[in-house]
Amino acid sequence: MGTSAHSILHQLLNTANVRRRNPPLPTNPKALTTVILNHVRYGGLAKAASIIYSSTSTLPFSLYALLFQICVSNKAVVEIRKLESHLIMCNPNPPIFLLNRAIESYGKCGSLEDAKELFDQMPKRDGGTWNSMITAYSKNGKAEEALDLFLRMSSEGVFASEVTFASVLASCGTALELWLSRQVHGLVVKYGFCGNVILESSLVDVYGKCGKISEARRMFNEIDNPNDVSWNVIVRRYLEMGDGKEAVKMFFKMIRKNMRPFSFTVSNVLRACSSFHGLKEGNQIHGFSIKINVEEDEGVSNTLISMYAKCGDLACARRVFDLSRSRNLISWTAMVSGHAMSGQTREARELFDQMPDRNVISWNAMLAGYMGSLEWEKALDFVILMRKQTKDIDHVTLGLILNICAAIPDAELGKQVHGYIYRHGFHTNLFVANALLDMYGKCGNLRSARVWFCEMSHLRDNVSWNALLTSYARHGMSEQAMMIFWKMLGETMPSVYTFATILAACANIFALEIGKQVHAFIIRNGYVMDAVVRGALVDMYSKCRCTEYALKVFDVATSKDVILWNSMILGCSHNGRGDKVLKLFASMEVQGAKPDHITFQGILLACISECRVELGWQYFKSMTDKHCLIPRLEHYESMIELYGQYGCIDELEHFINEMPFEPTAPMLIKVFDYSRKYRCLKLGEWAADQLNKLNPPIPFQFEIMDSK
Structure with a gap:
């Protein structure tokens, strides 16, 4: 009985297995193709690929092409492998175009190893094969491999197509290969592809990425009919090169040509407006974004908020923020940053506290606001709060905290931050390392600065050298600063900021010869001298009593700001060239430069040296009457010296009586000395x-010398 039951159960199970077994696949290629397509149609791509892989029948080439395309859409690498395997197995000489399609599919799915393996195994290749492999490398961020393959392709005499050139140019831009880009440009011209707007736009893009914006613009101007992509590319490259004004100009030209910008181009050009505080242009672009219905794009609305905030129009920024349908972390952070950078830290903190989510950028924006407003205690309290509420601390946060330590200054707190930096692995970050070096220098801990500078020897750049050099110069150690400068030249090229510091050090110790050598170095190496460096040169030559050299440096300056004028005027004043000072001031007024308090201090000193009492009084009066400047203490002291030194005692007495404040002790001492010199008893008493009222414990005894 048991045996019979067991036999029946075994029979039933076998019957069930037979029923569940799939029906045999058709051997007819047409019928098999229909089965495969039905599986694909109902979402069974994996099943269709498995059927093909297990089949020994040949299939239409069009089916392979279709399935490769579907596999790419689904990122189905395994299914591509099955298709490739069946194609090669069932076709002794598979068509090259299908193998190219397989390489292309692998590339689009990011499987470069499969693509390269198939490429290497192909007995025959055509231009499409090379192009598929180059494109695969290019699209997957393997720029160097793409360029190496292109050079190999060229050496084998394979003709490059327009698609190949487009991929190669994209790789040149990624790898910043300017030399190769120019070679490719030559080949594009040689093969007659100059009229291809895609290639021409790619050339604009690659020259811009390589920092050759003038060549990019020249290439853009050569395009007969630039399309939307061409215009968007040139706008973006100008922005990335830091020329926001030209980016905005090109954007407006684009609009006049009835070209439609992409939404990200609108965002880019709004960033360009922020870079030069172009509020008027930003308003116009805002209006245009409403017209083309991209204002509500998340990227555009966020950039609008940031642009208005950076340009100081917080009311408009708030309006866009309030109207935005999808406020996100970026828009909240932009509002916080805008208020914080405008000095409205209370409003910024209120917004910060209302934020539904925060990231490290939000915390950094609020911390930077406190720093910008010099609210050091609040900044330190905020750092403590940040440590309690978040672990998101990055290199920017640490740089800000170190700047706070430098500003307070608090070297002990800086050392604690240094320990945190080591424990959390930030000591290899150059930005943090330089901020740490700067902190030690500003706190006056030059020993720690020097030790840290040596420890970061594998990292340091010209910013590091500048920080150390400035630390020594700031603390009056000019000789050591010069030694650091000469050592710096053996490791890196100095920046223009370095020269201002080292020239100031030369001026402090009257090192004329070294100053001349630095000047010669600047000229030999083609540095563009800005107003700061020219001012430092003028100051150095003036303090070293080499006024003629200072005047030569001053005269060749194409644009002169008030700082440069002041450097030259004070230099001449201190070197007894009062006549030249008066001529310089006359030229300054003709050229439309607006004088400040320092300018008039130099002029009054010149009047003293040139015995121009009446002229000095006229300049003093003109400060208020003509230039809307309120005279400061030093100007009143100069007038007292001008009147007293040349014996104009009546004018001196009248001037003292008309002063809007009580004379200071140094002023009274000068008046006393001049009264004794010119025997004016009343004024001296x-x-x-x-003076006795100001300093009662030390009575002043006024004595007139006996006139015998």
Whole structure:
């Protein structure tokens, strides 16, 4: 009985297995193709690929092409492998175009190893094969491999197509291969592809990425009919090169040509407006974004908020923020940053506290706001809060905290931050390392600065050298600063900021010969001298009593700001060239430069040296009457010296009586001395009485020398 039951059960199970077994696949290629397509149609791509892989029948080439395309859409690498395997197995000489399609499919799915294996195994290749492999490398960020393959292709005499050139140019831009880009440009011209707007736009793009914006613009101007892509590329490259004004100009030209910008181009050009505080242009672009219905794009609305905030129009920024349908972390952070950078830290903190989510950028924006407003205690309290509420601390945060330590200054707190930097692996970050070096220097801990500078020897750049050099110069150690400068030349090229510091050090110790050598170095190496460097040169030559050299440096300056004028005027004043000072001031007024308090201090000193009492009084009056400047203490002291030194005692007494404040002790001492010199008893007694009132424990005895 048991045996019979067991036999029946075994029979039933076998019957069930037979029923579940799939029906045999058709051997007819047409019928098999229909089965495969039905599986694909109902989402069974994997099943269709498995059927093909297990089949020994040949299939239409069009089916392979279709299935490769579907596999790419689904990122189905395994299914591509099955298709490739069946194609090669069932076709002794598979068509090259299908193998090219397989390489292309692998590339689009990011499987470069499969693509390269198939490429290497192909007995025959055509231009499409090379192009598929180059494109695969290019699209997957393997720029160097793409360029190496292109060079190999060229050496084998394979003709490059327009698609190949487009991929190669994209790789040149990624790898910043300017030399190769120019070679490819030559081949594009040689093969007659100059009229291809895609290639021409690619050339604009690659020259811009390589920092040759003038060549990019020249290439753009050569395009007969630039399309939307061409215009968007040139706008973006100008922005990335830091020329925001030209980016905006090109954007407006684009609009006049009825070209439609992409939404990200609108965002880019709004960033360009932020870079030069172009609020007017930003308003116009805002209006245009409404017209073309991209204002509500998340990227555009966020950039609008940021642009208005950076340009100081927080009311407009708030309006866009309030109207935005999808406020996100970026828009909240932009509002916080805008208020913080405008000095409205209370409003910024209120917004910060309302934020539904925060990231490290939000925390950094609020911290930077406190720093910008010099609210050091609040900044430190905020750092403590940040440590309690988040672990998101990055290199920017640490740089800000180190800047706070430098500003307070608090070297002990800086050392604690240094320990945190080591424990969390930030010591290899150059930005943090330079901030740490700067902190030690500003806190006056030059020993720690020097030790840290040596420890970061594998990292340091010209910013590191500048920080160390400036630290020594700031603390009056000019000789050591010069030694650092000469050592710097053996490791890196200095920046223009270095020269201002080292020239100031030369001026402090009257090192004329070294100053001349630095000047010669600047000229030999083709540095563009800005107003700061020219001012430092003028100051150095003036303090070293080499006024003629200072005037030569000053005269060749194409644009002169008030700082440069002041450097030259003070230099001449201190070197007894009062006549030249008066001529310089006349030229300054003709050229439309607006004088400041320092300018008039130099002029009054010149009037003292040139015995121009009346002229000095006229310049003093013109400060208020003509230039809307309120005279400062040093100007009143100069007028007292001008009147007193040349014996104009009546004018001196009148001037003292008309001053809008009580004379200071140094002023009274000068009046006392001049009264004794010119035997003016009444004024001298008054000055002595005033001095005694200011300093009662030490009575002043006024004595007139006996006139015998």
